[in-house]
Amino acid sequence: MYDSLQGNCLMVQGVASGVGKSLLATALCRILVQDGFLVAPFKAWNMALSSYTTAGGLEIGWAQGIQAEAAMIDATGHMNPFLLKPRGGGQTEIIIRGEPQKGDARKIMDSLPDGPWPVISASLEHLRKQFDVVIIEGAGSPAEINLKDRDLANMGVARLAKAPVLLTADIDRGGALAALVGSLALLDSEENMHIAGFVINKFRGDFDILRPGLDVVEEITGKPVLGVIPHIPRLSLGEEDSVGVPKTDTVTEREAFNQPANELGTADARARDDELDRVAAVVRASLDMGKIYDLIKKGMKLY
């Protein structure tokens, strides 16, 4: 049905941090591999306090490591070309394709001969050549009007990959409908074209009460809501310990997971795999997977 997939991209962006982008991308990786596709995760630029160590001893973003596990592949440095780790006292360490660089992040970024985009582009291309689908994760919000020129993670990557984007909002926190409508209002027309639809995350309560709100959002933006994912209790995949993102209410991933993959006990690895299946099942049931596969297959030609 979809044997023409070669490096097709789908991107997950969020209206803010902590809305569940990583979780959605992780679930999509597991769903796709369950359905027989070769899939890889990608996040161009990441800022976090801790990281995931690959089997090859490289350091990448925590979520991308988990997403690689979800996709049942080994994590590689290409999955996260730039990782910045604040070290305190204004110092930031920069890790490029999994390899920590000596010196200050700002200086290193400035010294890249053609800037960061060739690095990002080459890593993305590398993955696209090897995999049927690349699930790309954004960072923060694509609508930070004061930071658009400097943004390395969101619409710049969507443009590079010509990727349709699922914009995700956390409804548990309140204001999700406003955040979706507001995000679109702040995108320019080209950026707006990338947004294929919305995913509502962490929902609790009566869907019948929510539905009229979703109708209003669809009417104002002209984009469909492609899924409402319920709040998933006792999630234990850990969450990126980045500045401003809430820690998981279970053991922080620094304690539990920031260790080389080959040091993970078999029981831990199996438990995590079960958790990935559990999450994938909930998300699969919550999304319009037919429409999402259409987006993956047809890309932005669809709309």
Place this chain on the structure above:
Amino acid sequence: MNNKVPMGRTLMVQGCASSVGKSFITAALCRIFARDGWRVAPFKAQNMGSKSFFTAEGKEINAVQAVQAKVTGVPPSPDMNPIFQKPITDTVAEVIVLGESLGNMTVQEYFHFKKNEGKAVVAGALKRLKEQFDLIILEGGGSPAEVNLRDHDLVNMGAAALADAPVILVGDIDRGGVFAYLTGTMLLLTEEERRRVKAVLINKFRGDLSLLEPGLALLEEKISRPILGVIPYINDVCLPLEEGLDRADDDGVCLREESVSESWQGAYEKLARQVRESVSMDLLYDIVGLPIPKS
């Protein structure tokens, strides 16, 4: 400035989402205006939480409004939190009205109460406060733009209408997307509700203000409202906040004590000072419609 007749002015603090810092900002603003010599009271029409405070008369209100009253230097009163819901299960809560329990209600029973009696309860409390105070600072709940939850709203624009209060909308920049949240909230309000919003406030800012400033100018243009100020992220204030289910609050949770200790007063003094330095007090006085005190 203890004029004989209380001025009965109002100001409402609403947020784009939960946990943007409404409670802290309300407490700080109460304290700022009290320091300037006004008789100030905090207010939240309807509050859900599990932490109670019992007044001297044995009336029960949410601990948050009690703390806000204490740091303002006024005794907590049930008029400051006329409706207090204490959740028992996902669909049942104990409903406490003007400090007295009406027993447990299901979601439907509460909706019925809200529709038929809620407005009168809230209006009555506001009227009594206006007769005693120069300024009532109302705190909203969640977001005023939940378009599917508008009917019979008592906590946000419903309260603002009953109090005829000008509104300041607060966004949390620490989690990202603040421009989208503020813009979207304004877009989803009705024309009348939008007219109440006089300014926006950005809270929990960390980092380089010079990177933010171009965005502020763009935002002011987009929403046609001034930015009252940018409040920095403040680590060390504690306030008993509503308990969300499974929510670990990054602002911290305090001990449940009825008396506010010296250290709390000290912490709120610091918070009030920081907020005062971060906002345009001239604009705030203009919005509230009170004369700026001569220093």
